[in-house]
Amino acid sequence: MTVKIFDTPDVQDFLKTVAGFDQAGGDERAKQIMHRLLSDLYKLIDDFDVTPEEYWSAVSLLNALGHETQFGLLSPGLGFDHYLDMRQDAADAEARRTGGTPRTIEGPLYVAGAPEAEGFARMDDGSDPDAEVMWLTGQVRDVDGTPIAGAKVEVWHCDSKGGYSFFDPTQSEYNLRRTIFTNGEGRYRARSIIPSGYGVPEGAPTDQVLKALGRHGERPAHIHYFVSAPGHQHLTTQINLAGDKYTWDDFAFATREELVVEGKRIEDAAEADRRGLEGVFT
Ligand code: MBD
Ligand code: FE
Numbered sequence: 001m002t003v004k005i006f007d008t009p010d011v012q013d014f015l016k017t018v019a020g021f022d023q024a025g026g027d028e029r030a031k032q033i034m035h036r037l038l039s040d041l042y043k044l045i046d047d048f049d050v051t052p053e054e055y056w057s058a059v060s061l062l063n064a065l066g067h068e069t070q071f072g073l074l075s076p077g078l079g080f081d082h083y084l085d086m087r088q089d090a091a092d093a094e095a096r097r098t099g100g101t102p103r104t105i106e107g108p109l110y111v112a113g114a115p116e117a118e119g120f121a122r123m124d125d126g127s128d129p130d131a132e133v134m135w136l137t138g139q140v141r142d143v144d145g146t147p148i149a150g151a152k153v154e155v156w157h158c159d160s161k162g163g164y165s166f167f168d169p170t171q172s173e174y175n176l177r178r179t180i181f182t183n184g185e186g187r188y189r190a191r192s193i194i195p196s197g198y199g200v201p202e203g204a205p206t207d208q209v210l211k212a213l214g215r216h217g218e219r220p221a222h223i224h225y226f227v228s229a230p231g232h233q234h235l236t237t238q239i240n241l242a243g244d245k246y247t248w249d250d251f252a253f254a255t256r257e258e259l260v261v262e263g264k265r266i267e268d269a270a271e272a273d274r275r276g277l278e279g280v281f282t
């Protein structure tokens with residue numbers, strides 16, 4: 001079937017009716033956006049001769065994504081999260097807000113309300129004896145390099161099997177999630193465990209979409225951050241642990257050169273703890 005009806009007056013009038021253009025109520029921006037969205041999709045159906053079977057299988061897929069709350073997971077896979085960041089970067093550049101650690105995407109797995117600590121936090125609940133200990137230390141500075149005391153550093157990451165607390169029911173509440181306020185020198189420290197990479201659940205609706213595109217759903221090992229302080233722009237970012245197979249092949253497009261960090265292995269556990277507690281990693 002190769003009928004082309006999109007450009008006919010009937011279809012154009014119909015689109016306006018569907019988008020509520022001839023109704024007084026509702027929201028003007030919602031109408032404009034819906035009209036554009038529907039127009040693009042109607043045109044796509046016409047241009048690609050989308051069959052009813054294809055259309056209804058797309059509806060099923062959307063239902064499955066919603067049922068499994070996976071819109072937030074497919075979103076970075078389709079590049080929307082990174083695209084919004086690119087727009088923020090462009091807005092910052094235009095406003096001459098330059099310097100500082102680059103932003104990258106939040107992802108769908110943040111949970112508010114993590115336990116708070118001053119200066120130092122142990123992030124893991126100790127339930128994974130096979131996991132390797134990881135120390136994280138850092139300093140929050142403004143774009144001029146001045147340390148910021150009392151900055152809020154929210155950190156979250158997955159366990160050694162790629163699971164995040166709250167989404168992985170085997171983990172304790174807030175495992176690997178902490179809010180740490182920087183000390184007088186703007187520094188924070190955390191003792192945690194090395195996270196593994198993350199993979200989209202096999203066979204899940206998000207996985208089905210990626211497979212149809214010939215893509216995988218893997219992310220390199222990473223650690224999420226929100227950094228904020230009064231009078232400063234909120235930063236959403238991540239660090240990637242260097243040497244991961246997926247560092248430059250992240251399904252969520254979140255890797256940035258400046259955010260790839262090389263961990264330093266310390267074989268002596270007591271030495272690692274001593275250095276971590278002192279915040280010295282040279
Ligand atoms: C993650 O852990 C993540 O950070 C993103 C962006 C998407 C899926 C899982
Ligand atoms: Fe993540």
